[in-house]
Amino acid sequence: VPIIPGWVAADLDIGLLFFFAMAGLAVYAVMFGGWSSNNKYALLGGVRATAQTVSYEVFMGLSLMGIVAITGSFNMTDIVNAQKGCWFVFPQILGFLTFAVAGIAVTHRSPFDAPEAEQDLAAGYHTEYSGLKWGMFFVGEYIGVVLVSSLITVLFFGGWLPPFGFLSFIPPFFWFAIKTAFFIMMFILVRAALPRPRYDQIMDFGWRVCLPITLVNLVATAAVVLLLDQSAA
Structure with a gap:
């Protein structure tokens, strides 16, 4: 993830794809963590977490395809530079909402923390672990x-870019840090404010609500990009 210009561990041309590849590996840690506990509640929590993560990673990926269609790149630095005129949260508001919801679900934060539900599964896949x-x-x-x-921050809110040009004298790291801190606080606020739905409701919400929204957003974005390219030609 590029923090400021030039400050990135590896500026890959397939940066977004690499992120999803690495995020998919986290499923194995949770699944094997629950299975190796030799506890039925931990095993069920691991199965729930695996199914939820795999499902919502689909919507997370589709929600970003509109940005890829606009920029024509998977490189995160290119995506940030493409937002100098307008942050992508405005033309891609549906993509932002579905990405934020999927992000909460993939990290198993409340209200999508059914794999760790105390009422159903004690403590979920880490029931038998301590210390x-x-x-x-x-x-x-x-x-x-x-x-x-x-x-x-990077994909929808301009990364290190200021909201207005006259604020460009402020260091880029400040803008990245303040935006990221805001969304971390939103994660904490959502955890404290919303109740936990049933596990079947979480999965139904993903496949019946998030999936259609991401597909509509992708088709609409692709159509607009195609029309603009044809009119420019």
Whole structure:
């Protein structure tokens, strides 16, 4: 994730695809963590977490295809530079909403924390863990929160770019940090404000609401981009 111009570990041309490839590997950690506990509640929590993560990663990926269609690139630095005139949250408001919802679900934060529901599964896939092992699950969860907040900043809110040109004298790192911190606080606020739905309601919401919205957003964006290209030609 590029923080400021030139400050990125690896400026890959397939940056978005690499993110989804690495995010998919997290499923195995949760699944094997629940299975190796030899506890039925932990196993069921691992199965729930795996199904939820795999499902919502589909919507997360589709919600970003509109941005890829506009910029013609998977490179995150190119995506940030393409937002100098207008942040993508405005033309891609549906993509932003579905990406934010999917981000909460993939990180298993409330209200999408059914894999860890105390009423159903004790503590979910980390029921049998304590001490450092238990703590590492939560470290991973909060790393995911920071990562998703950073991606929202980079992909929809201009990354290190200021909201107005006359504010460009402020260091780019400040804008990236303040935007990311805002979305981290939103994650915490949502956790405290919303109740937990049933697991079947979470899955139904994904496939019956998020999937159609992402497909409509993708088709509409592709049509507009095609019309603009034809009119320019």
